[in-house]
Amino acid sequence: MSNHEIKLLPREKWKGHLLEMSYTSEGRYNAVVRSERGHFSAAFTYESCEPFSVCRVGSEDDALYADWWEGAEAYGLFPDGADMPAAIIEVCPEKWSNRMRVTEMWVDAPYRRRGYGSALMDLAKRLAVERGYRCLMVETQSCNAPAISFYLAQGFEFIGFDRCCYVERGEVRIELGWFPR
Secondary structure (H helix, E strand, O other): OOOEEEEEEOHHHHOOOEOOEEEEEEEEEEEEEEEEOOEEEEEEEEEEEEEEEEEEOOOHHHEOOOOOOOOOEEEEEEEOOOOOOOEEEEEEEEHHHOEEEEEEEEEOHHHOOOOHHHHHHHHHHHHHHHOOOOEEEEEEEOOOHHHHHHHHHOOOEEEEEEOOOOOHHHOOEEEEEEOOO
């Protein structure tokens, strides 16, 4: 990644902009939940599998500035004076809990593994610190092993899960958090 510029993407221009969410994974994290007589435990185990690809295009769930993310801000990373961003991150405050959530994270396929995602995540961490949030949160699917690896490498920790949020491919919604030190 040579010359690049991170710019705020104005809501008036970018609201509703659809992001193509795609990835290829060679593994998944399986949730094992046990409950008996008032005690419960949960564990995630990584399992290799045949490579599979996921691509979601045109879903309102992956559009910038969705109505339900009140106060969201989206930023684009523009390589070498390009007109369109090679990567986008959207963050939104959760004022009631003093946390900031990454609501969208997208890197165009040709720019992956070149530092674009890290540059945008560094921006999100900086914003969380500057604004005094106690945690920066992100969620992903348990079968998106590349995203989980990226977030863990960025210093995020496992903070929770939801077994009924996603149902395709036996997915579990995994929540990860980064805590300013």
